[in-house]
Amino acid sequence: MHGPGDVVHLQQGCSSASSCGAAIIAVTSGKGGVGKTNIAANLSLCMAMENQRVLLLDADMGLGNLDIVLNIQCRYNLMHAVSGVRSLDQVIQVGPAGVEIICGGSGVESLANLNNFQRQRLIEQLQSLQSRCDILLVDTGAGIHSTVIAFCLSADHTLVVTTPEPTAMTDAYAMIKVLAANHYAGRISLLVNMAQNLAEGRKIYRQIADVAGRFLNVAVYEAGILCRDECLVQAVRRREPVVQAFPRSQIAGALAAVSRRLTHTAYERTGEEGFFRKVVDWFF
Ligand SMILES: Nc1ncnc2c1ncn2[C@@H]1O[C@H](COP(=O)(O)OP(=O)(O)O)[C@@H](O)[C@H]1O
Ligand SMILES: [Mg+2]
16 A cells, blocks of 8 residues: 555556556546546646656547547547547547547447457557556546446546535545445545635545545545636636646646646556456456
8 A cells, every 4th residue: 555645656666567558547526527527638738748658538428528628629539449440540639748639439338339359359459558658547427337437447546536516525425435345456536626725625635535434444545636717717718728728827736736646656556457458348
């Protein structure tokens, strides 16, 4: 186990070639509209600026909108790779700061309906993604659906996003509870977004972490606090990530701090079989 103060560089955790692929971070929430997509998009940029090779996977079925936040055009999505119409390379878009993006679309859903041959081919293709980047960030979408849970359970680190709203907090806790019930082997961190101030954000983090510790016997680490910030709203309107549109804003600084915390965390690999194999296996 690692304490909250541990700072170990990502690469140090590698014990064998197969475990040296990307660290997988799933960005999730119980409730929708809490800021996941903006957080995933902006964190990917911050990480790229820290010289990490980042791949962003939009695994939010139906409501995927990373392309809108990043102002890129997703001509192809994961489904084109699943069906074999396009190669995985053709499905990858390059966004700001060299961040690579794969739009999920209905392809994520199709993962559940593949025959053995298709599954095997896709897993092999997807595994290669894990070796071409340092960090794979997955925007899972909201809610306790099997696909969302599958992506989280397969990740090394799950970043649960909440806001101070009681419904968002309850749903964040429900998500943590499901991870605990499934004996999640990765690390769980909580990010409080749209706080009025840092004190309110910390109080909410502590409330959820305390209850999770007491009733679920699960450690929930503090990923950071993001305050409600008009700059982010304006950036969304401009279809530009806020760290790029307003690099000197308070929220850009806070996002950079969250990014540093994530990239400097040691990841205990949750297995040798690879992220995507686990994701696909969870569907069966
Ligand atoms: N820190 C923040 N300050 C102000 N508004 C925010 C903040 N985070 C998110 N929002 C608002 O919430 C909306 C939804 O965010 P989004 O990232 O799409 O959420 P999700 O992916 O969880 O559904 C944004 O378009 C923005 O208007
Ligand atoms: Mg979203």
